[in-house]
Amino acid sequence: MAHTLSFLAFTLFSILFASSPPAIAEPAQYSVQSYGAKPDGTTDSTKAFLSAWDQVCGSTAPASLYVPSGKFSLGKATFQGPCKNSAIVVTIDGTLVAPSDYSSIGDENNWIIFKDVDGVTVSGGILDGQALACGLAKPPARVAPKACQNVIVQNVKVSAASNSPNTDGIHVESSTGVTILNSKIGTGDDCVSVGPGTANLWVENVACGPGHGIRIKTWARPSNGFARNILFQHAVMINAKNPIVIDQNYCPDDKNCPNQESGVKISDVTYQDIHGSSATEVGVKLDCSTKYPCTGIELEDVKLTYNNQPAEASCINAAGTVSGFVQPSSCL
Secondary structure, three states: OEEOOOOOOOOOOOOOOOOOOOOOOOOEEEEHHHHOOOOEEEEEOHHHHHHHHHHHHHOOOOEEEEEOOOEEEOOOEEEEOOOOOOOEEEEEOOEEEOOOOHHHHOOOOEEEEEEOOEEEEEEOOEEEOOOOOOOOOOOOEEEEEEOOEEEEEEOOEEEOOOOOOOOEEEEEEOOEEEEEEEEEEEOOOOOEEEOOOOEEEEEEEEEEOOOOOEEEEEEOOOOOOEEEEEEEEEEEEEEEOOOEEEEEEEOHHHOOOOOOOOOOEEEEEEEEEEEEEEOOOEEEEEEOOOOOOEEEEEEEEEEEEEOOEEOEEEEEOEEEEEEEEEEOOOOO
16 A cells, blocks of 8 residues: 655745854764664564663754664563653664564554654664564554654655465554654555544555555444544555445454454545456455444445456445546446
């Protein structure tokens, strides 16, 4: 799944009548190697990373955590806030390698967690998840911002074996103002998954796959939650399984939720300029709850094919509008 969005940028120029421009202090940089991290791909560098983070997070001035080139073995790491500054940059020039022992990441099932931070940018690098998620029942994630604000993840490559079950690339939860840019995510599952309490999430220019297409899924059980004001725009599908999906009857293995209704209200979801090929005959599948049907679904300029023929659409309890050229024929 690729997103390519365009913006109008404004640049403000001001002229200062002074003999020389004022000096701007560079953020203090803390390299994980200075704290004992080894770029050999085998030595556990978790303590070194967290020690460097403590310095960055505790700085009252803008600060940078730096990961140089090489392979760094990293166990489960929680980069905990709140921090004393809101201008932290994590620059990764090397590769972070996940542990091969599945149990080492604990019950939370996330590998790298940023928690209670405000104003953090993660830039560059490769996150090698190996086969970390095999055998796990809960969905783990490579990177997981939780209870955070104003986070940027950019120029990152996240990878795991394509047959790894439940391996989300980036999981965002209880966070506001998260931006994910110019990255490649291939984990066999969700590239970017969105959990409860997330608002103002922006994903742009992300190459996704192997993994899922565009989907919204909710547990088939009572809830007071909602998903609304969502825009999927300028996405190219290449042999994606069910490119556009809303599933409000999600109940894996019919455990803890059979014969129940999803209480999550889904409304005002727009699919705009989505085109490409589907690996399944049904390219658009909107399977909504009878108790809380989907409303305000909009399809605009959608063209999906299956085996070089128009794909099909399936709608249950979904209402909305269609504009522009839409293929498959709308079932709204």
